[in-house]
Amino acid sequence: MLGSREMSDSKPRKVFFSRQLPGVALDRLAAEADVTIWPKADAPTPDELSDVVRGCDAILTLLSDAVDGRVMDAAGPQLKVISNYAVGYNNIDLAAAKQRGIQVGNTPDVLTDATADLAATLMLAASRRVAEAADDVTSGRWQNWEPAGLLGVEPSGKTLGIIGMGRIGKALANRMVGGWKMNLIYTSRRDQTDVNESLSGRRVELDELLRESDFISIHVALCEATRKLIDAEAFAKMKSNVVLVNTARGEIIDQDALLDALDTCKIFTAGLDVTTPEPLPASHPLVQHQRCLILPHIGSATTTARSAMTEIAVDNIIAGIQGKSLRCPVTL
Numbered sequence: 001m002l003g004s005r006e007m008s009d010s011k012p013r014k015v016f017f018s019r020q021l022p023g024v025a026l027d028r029l030a031a032e033a034d035v036t037i038w039p040k041a042d043a044p045t046p047d048e049l050s051d052v053v054r055g056c057d058a059i060l061t062l063l064s065d066a067v068d069g070r071v072m073d074a075a076g077p078q079l080k081v082i083s084n085y086a087v088g089y090n091n092i093d094l095a096a097a098k099q100r101g102i103q104v105g106n107t108p109d110v111l112t113d114a115t116a117d118l119a120a121t122l123m124l125a126a127s128r129r130v131a132e133a134a135d136d137v138t139s140g141r142w143q144n145w146e147p148a149g150l151l152g153v154e155p156s157g158k159t160l161g162i163i164g165m166g167r168i169g170k171a172l173a174n175r176m177v178g179g180w181k182m183n184l185i186y187t188s189r190r191d192q193t194d195v196n197e198s199l200s201g202r203r204v205e206l207d208e209l210l211r212e213s214d215f216i217s218i219h220v221a222l223c224e225a226t227r228k229l230i231d232a233e234a235f236a237k238m239k240s241n242v243v244l245v246n247t248a249r250g251e252i253i254d255q256d257a258l259l260d261a262l263d264t265c266k267i268f269t270a271g272l273d274v275t276t277p278e279p280l281p282a283s284h285p286l287v288q289h290q291r292c293l294i295l296p297h298i299g300s301a302t303t304t305a306r307s308a309m310t311e312i313a314v315d316n317i318i319a320g321i322q323g324k325s326l327r328c329p330v331t332l
Ligand SMILES: NC(=O)C1=CN([C@@H]2O[C@H](COP(=O)(O)OP(=O)(O)OC[C@H]3O[C@@H](n4cnc5c(N)ncnc54)[C@H](OP(=O)(O)O)[C@@H]3O)[C@@H](O)[C@H]2O)C=CC1
Pocket: 087, 088, 089, 108, 109, 111, 112, 115, 163, 164, 165, 166, 167, 168, 169, 187, 188, 189, 190, 219, 220, 221, 222, 223, 225, 226, 247, 248, 249, 273, 274, 297, 298, 299, 300, 301
């Protein structure tokens, strides 16, 4: 099916970007195609997206853009490639793309270190109640050095459970086992001998990970199998005083169950880079919760990572509109 879309050499290629990107790779693309960039600060709605992609050969999307068969059909039969500016691609209907012979690309690897750094940051900040402590200072509540004030927990020598030992899971494991001497257990659909040997990791079933971990960090991709993977039943299995971190996707945690676990002190703290929806309203009880630190989805937000993501996203588009295999294809 791939490559079956007609290429016309007579007309200039049309490319739509749903947001301006950092980095310089756009110049390369401008030599190949007419590029239109969504001009507004707010992301296009599905209807707006369907409208603006009409006649495009390629679309550059963000993880907040839902791209389904309707958007693909609105673009027209010349659409050859959807380049997602993210490693996760749960926002794209892959079956619909495959059916239409459209290639899909993503931006793996170059954001692994940045995102693992952020997961480590959330682990440490949540375990030491950094947001709560900073808030005490800015609000003027902090008056005295208290021997029992703002006590946290320490990762050193504790058990880290990583749910999803992919690229980012491994990068976090390297940091926390190498630096903090944590004991490592993980879930994966396959045993990973490199992790077992170099990091003394042990692959376990999810139940065992939930029962044994002091710190839990989520790194699985979002799909039907992982949606609400961490629900009330999962929280019930956890030790008390667990620090839970999520840099994967908000939908993987049942947020009502998380709120209950925080309210009842079933878990110690949570550090989230992702929620559902994004953003959560400022009045949402998780946003207001003293023991929940929420960041605005900044896992890959370093100049290095984002510039490299732009390079890959543009390479994917150029290859796609030329009818070639993508630099980083998502397997359809
Ligand atoms: N906060 C942020 O800004 C960022 C968030 N992310 C998120 O992190 C995720 C992981 O990225 P990365 O490590 O590069 O991806 P990888 O593809 O390397 O790892 C994905 C992980 O998801 C697991 N997985 C995939 N499908 C399933 C399934 N059906 N059932 C159970 N597990 C599954 C894989 O498990 P297995 O080991 O069994 O193969 C693997 O552990 C992304 O999908 C994205 O959602 C990524 C970058 C930045």
